[in-house]
Amino acid sequence: xxxxxxxxxxxxxxxxxxxxxxxxxxxxxxxxxxxxxxxxxxxxxxxxxxxxxxxxxxxxxxxxxxxxxxxxxxxxxxxxxxxxxxxxxxxxxxxxxxxxxxxxxxxxxxxxxxxxxxxxxxxxxxxxxxxxxxxxxxxxxxxxxxxxxxxxxxxxxxxxxxxxxxxxxxxxxxxxxxxxxxxxxxxxxxxxxxxxxxxxxxxxxxxxxxxxxxxxxxxxxxxxxxxxxxxxxxxxxxxxxxxxxxxxxxxxxxxxxxxxxxxxxxxxxxxxxxxxxxxxxxxxxxxxxxxxxxxxxxxxxxxxxxxxxxxxxxxxxxxxxxxxxxxxxxxxxxxxxxxxxxxxxxxxxxxxxxxxxxxxxxxxxxxxxxxxxxxxxxxxxxxxxxxxxxxxxxxxxxxxxxxxxxxxxxxxxxxxx
Ligand SMILES: *Cc1c(COP(=O)(O)O)cnc(C)c1O
Numbered sequence: 001x002x003x004x005x006x007x008x009x010x011x012x013x014x015x016x017x018x019x020x021x022x023x024x025x026x027x028x029x030x031x032x033x034x035x036x037x038x039x040x041x042x043x044x045x046x047x048x049x050x051x052x053x054x055x056x057x058x059x060x061x062x063x064x065x066x067x068x069x070x071x072x073x074x075x076x077x078x079x080x081x082x083x084x085x086x087x088x089x090x091x092x093x094x095x096x097x098x099x100x101x102x103x104x105x106x107x108x109x110x111x112x113x114x115x116x117x118x119x120x121x122x123x124x125x126x127x128x129x130x131x132x133x134x135x136x137x138x139x140x141x142x143x144x145x146x147x148x149x150x151x152x153x154x155x156x157x158x159x160x161x162x163x164x165x166x167x168x169x170x171x172x173x174x175x176x177x178x179x180x181x182x183x184x185x186x187x188x189x190x191x192x193x194x195x196x197x198x199x200x201x202x203x204x205x206x207x208x209x210x211x212x213x214x215x216x217x218x219x220x221x222x223x224x225x226x227x228x229x230x231x232x233x234x235x236x237x238x239x240x241x242x243x244x245x246x247x248x249x250x251x252x253x254x255x256x257x258x259x260x261x262x263x264x265x266x267x268x269x270x271x272x273x274x275x276x277x278x279x280x281x282x283x284x285x286x287x288x289x290x291x292x293x294x295x296x297x298x299x300x301x302x303x304x305x306x307x308x309x310x311x312x313x314x315x316x317x318x319x320x321x322x323x324x325x326x327x328x329x330x331x332x333x334x335x336x337x338x339x340x341x342x343x344x345x346x347x348x349x350x351x352x353x354x355x356x357x358x359x360x361x362x363x364x365x366x367x368x369x370x371x372x373x374x375x376x377x378x379x380x381x382x383x384x385x386x387x388x389x390x391x392x393x394x395x396x397x398x399x400x401x402x403x404x405x406x407x408x409x410x411x412x413x414x415x416x417x
Pocket of ligand 1: 249
């Protein structure tokens with residue numbers, strides 16, 4: 001059927017303007033923007049009546065299974081500017097063995113590890129880089145904990161845009177090498193991701209680079225939004241009861257929440273929303289702390305520490321958008337310990353053959369904790385987001401050896417780990 005996964009369909013686009021996510025102030029489309037004049041993230045707005053008249057479930061279903069099938073709800077005007085590496089739709093997989101183990105009705109994982117560069121950062125960065133190409137950007141820069149930098153590097157290579165990437169020095173080695181291998185100018189920095197962000201912000205004028213930091217650029221949310229569009233389509237235009245999302249900068253959670261409103265406005269879903277659960281690690285849980293304190297803004301988490309690097313974000317500029325969505329959906333924010341994340345990762349791998357990333361494993365750990373404390377019920381359909389392939393992370397050692405020159409005790413093999 002559709003073999004060409006790297007092409008975006010020609011379609012009319014419906015962006016009308018951008019809007020400050022905090023004050024609602026209006027900004028022009030089709031021109032470069034970072035933050036609003038209030039210093040807050042910008043949200044892209046569409047002529048939703050126009051989209052409604054132009055699209056149908058059947059039209060979208062007839063297109064290749066990539067995020068570009070939702071072109072009418074995406075910002076790129078000219079299909080020639082869609083810088084694609086084949087952003088395939090990711091599967092929503094049941095976990096039958098763990099459903100049984102947990103007495104659960106529906107426990108699903110959306111496996112984002114199948115995307116280009118092995119993480120869902122591809123969704124955001126394919127949109128940011130495509131828009132940068134459309135608006136004539138020549139140099140992009142970003143701070144990253146790894147996966148965003150990988151995706152930026154890949155799409156910039158494809159688009160012929162120069163990329164500058166700054167990562168904490170303890171970013172997983174494979175990420176740092178992947179970023180550099182894909183042609184980005186890459187540095188290890190002795191600090192956290194927000195310290196790296198400061199370097200980007202302060203060097204912007206001198207280097208004439210476009211700041212692609214999380215939520216300081218309006219289009220990554222639009223790319224991440226496709227996780228919500230896809231999920232709705234894959235579930236037959238319904239939504240689950242609960243979504244558990246590993247939350248760092250929160251782009252995906254904010255994006256999905258926006259997607260659901262847009263889908264309702266164009267008549268493809270009703271008013272039912274999933275409870276949005278923001279999952280963090282106990283070693284870096286600014287959203288959980290703010291949620292529990294009843295605050296709309298989070299303060300910086302000092303000495304952040306977790307193996308789940310993608311959610312080691314001490315401070316998020318879209319904090320209020322995350323917390324608003326969590327509260328409006330009747331969801332909650334929850335933190336899990338690193339050792340519980342490791343145990344969850346091992347459990348899912350052995351029970352289901354799914355090697356999650358630590359951030360994805362955190363959502364399963366959070367699911368179990370919320371089942372135990374009653375915040376999630378047995379009969380609720382829950383979707384866990386596995387945001388990256390587990391192959392990008394250090395794995396436990398495997399040191400069992402066999403000497404083929406000695407007699408082999410076959411019976412003993414069954415007793416081994
Ligand atoms: C970036 C990242 C996250 C956090 O995603 P946000 O949408 O920025 O909150 C989670 N897991 C992994 C693997 C990531 O790379």
